[in-house]
Amino acid sequence: MSGQTELELAGQVVELVRRLGGPATQVEAVVTRADLALTRFANSGIHQNVSESTVGVRLRVHVDGRTAAGGGSVVTDDGLSALVERTLAAARLCPPDPGWPGLTPRMPMQDAPPVDEATAHAEPDQRADRVGAFVAAAGGLSTAGYCRTAHRSSAFANSAGHSAYGRSVEAAMDGIARRDGVDGVARRSADRLSDLDGAELGAQAAAKAQAAADPVELPPGHYEVVFEPAAVADLLQNLSFYGFNGKRYAERQSFAEPGAAQFDRAVTVVDDPLGGSGLPFDAEGTGRRALTLVEAGTTRAVAHDRRTAAEAGSESTGHAVAGGATWGPMPRNLRLTGAVAGPASAVGRSTTGAAAGAVVDADTAALVAGVRRGLLVTDLWYTRVLDPKSLVVTGLTRNGVWLIEDGTVVRAVRDLRFTESYPRALGPGAVLGLGARAVRQPERVDGAWWAAPSLRLASWHFTGGASG
Amino acid sequence: MTEFDAATAAVQAALDAGARYADARVMHRRYESMTARNGDVEELTQDESIGIGVRALVGASWGFHAVPDLSDAAARDAGRRATRTAMASARVPGPSVDLVPVQAVTASWASGCQIDPLGVPLSDKGDLLVDATRTMAEHGADLAEGLYQIWDTAKWFVSSEGHRIDQRIRECGGGISATSIGDGETQRRSWPSYRGQYGTTGWELVESLDLAAHAAQIAEESRALLTAPPCPAGETDLILGGEQLALQIHESVGHAIELDRILGWEAAFAGTSWLDLAQLGSLRYGSELMNITIDPTIPGALGSFGFDDEGSPAVKRDAVRDGRWVGVLAGRDSAAMASLDYGGSVRADGWARLPMVRMTNVGLEPGPHTLEEIIAATDDGVLMDLNRSWSIDDKRLNFQFGCEVGWEIKKGRRGRMLRNPTYTGIGPLFWRSMDMLSSETVSWGTPNCGKGQPGQVGHTGHPAAPARFRNVRVGVSA
Structure with missing residues (x-):
């Protein structure tokens, strides 16, 4: 990059396009430098430990009413010229783009939160030490998961005179503890690596795994449920991708x-x-x-x-x-957004005997306390949409399910398959309670997250047990 | 400085920094995709990416680092950083790591390609999608979509054991989909499958799909599905078309036989497997009609290559023979840990990703029947085809699939179209119920197999033909 900043590179790309494509060519360019690292563990040892230092250029051009996009990882002068020439040639050969919305005009940017430099430049030892703390806190249970840090430095420029620059960081940890084939989980996303406590997460995952021992199989049917934040994150993700997506809305595929x-x-x-x-x-x-x-x-x-x-x-x-x-x-x-907090003293009252450890926070305990008969669900897995408009989704529970009777978690349950319309399950009159504290859950890529409290729903349609 | 020079420098730097084994992959990938909607090109993207990824083994611990710079200094720095990361891994060590032996070779390999897909004029490719989507819109589709994708990947592999391998793999494919939107639901029909059919071939594959010829029919079927009767709920005989059976193989066999899952390496994310290595060679996976092979040598199939991403040559192996589980997808380290003597199924989706166990071409050998014979032999059942949704548990046992379309089968004849067909079951019970299998095999390509952290997208192939399964639960709904 010859020491050029991301903003200088983005500006160079814009100038190159206008020089090669003519002054009427509209162009926008994004240059992003990323340092991503992920330390992964399984069977209580680090088995995959990766990092990458990358730079990428993305540009979109609109010339003579036609649009094309391109990207590349080569940011030498020759590499940028090749990218620009290739993208301009592609645009000229494309059919017209009558829906081109034009470029973003100059606009002020809202100040972004500050970046934690320690997270941006975290070393592999720091991630490994958090993994070590997670493993140690699991009390001898087998553990697996990851600790990751991500730092992006990104610049935008277009031919309408608009430019912007910003940085992002994220740290995340996600791990399970395993006991006799059942798992407990703990996961967090944060702005600072120092906010991730491997020992706390490892202990939580282990407690849940212990509480999930000896699960029984329940018949399928409609159950009242208390979803923990990891499960609620799946609801938010599917509502977002399929429902609050402006393209799907325009296509009448959204609810x-x-x-x-x-x-x-x-x-x-x-x-x-x-x-x-x-x-x-x-x-x-x-x-x-x-x-x-x-x-x-x-x-x-x-x-x-x-x-x-x-x-x-x-x-x-x-x-x-x-x-x-x-x-x-x-x-x-x-x-x-959560509701008013429940009494912290509810923790512990809602679990008994072998199921102690299933409930990890006051919010969830308060919700569980109100359930006459239902299920406590930690996590959802492999959710897939059967119909996007009604947002009917099938998937499975994972990482812990427990039967609740008379406000008390009484025993672990084997995983269940469900088939449910997410908007219907959250519809008017269907939400019986909401915790106060939203817990930020990481997505598979950095920069995306879902913050949710525990959630109590009147009905969830479980359509199959673990054995079919 | 050549690509081999960069890879060699990176490996040497990793060794100099303390690694006992190292390898490096330089990859140069060009990617092009175009989507069209309702008679207009929607998006055209062309990407080009070049970089190097270095893997270093220190003691019992791996480290990996990747950079988009092939200069000598950058390559050496990447090698050193991979070793440093491996040393950090040793703070939480796992069991000792061995690698099953692989002959170090100098070799070149290229996939077959009659028509260079990147050489076909964009205007021709655009016209193909525009015309097909326009036809679908004219025949009743509310949303008519078309897509093609092309990958042209060159890679250079060097290991500290002496491997020096270059490969060029060209992949492409495409397809069309028609969606009709009714009151509160949508119905979709696709050709030849949703988001297309893919292979390690040239543009001749897309031409052979004849998208335009199928546009009107799938549009009309998508609209007809809105008023078709729903798939009834209950247990019945289920006939699966080849495209859906390919995904059934992918999800309930391919992932289940991945050795890294069996060993617990994916436990926290992709999951484990219901399979126990102690039963390798003896476990009954399915009926005697079930013969599954792991075969990266199939010309033109999407999971084909000359060598995997740790230098093991492509070799055909059995995974299930006469219904019995006999083989796994493995890498050199996972195989050694499992006391097996073969790897050969390790790939990375780019230079910035760690190679890991991936499916190659995992498919079903042909059976003795035809689809029409299977239908004729079925007194009461449902035929389903083209996947619409897929979900399976983290042990690869409990699955539920939805298909785009079903047909009632009564007294050996195909009857009414059925909407929202779904079926569910438990992997080995389902496979043991397979009693008829067609010989009409197609190597279906799946270019979107997600696995790993950070996420990787794998390209896999699945030879499959229509088959019948007895007493399957169908018609699951919300």
């Missing part, structure tokens, strides 16, 4: 109806990209800001990039992603 009371009044969902240490702009350079998607049960908005916003007669909400013309704009930092 979302802005202005309609589609959810229980307890449900408020906000996309809050700067609630963590995220980049302050999207792939089109639009500033990212909080967007209320559901307010007290009423759907308020869907996410837009410039293309879907133009189709909807609206404005971009700052959710453009690379490849967005195909996949659509997706909120990736959802926060389900």
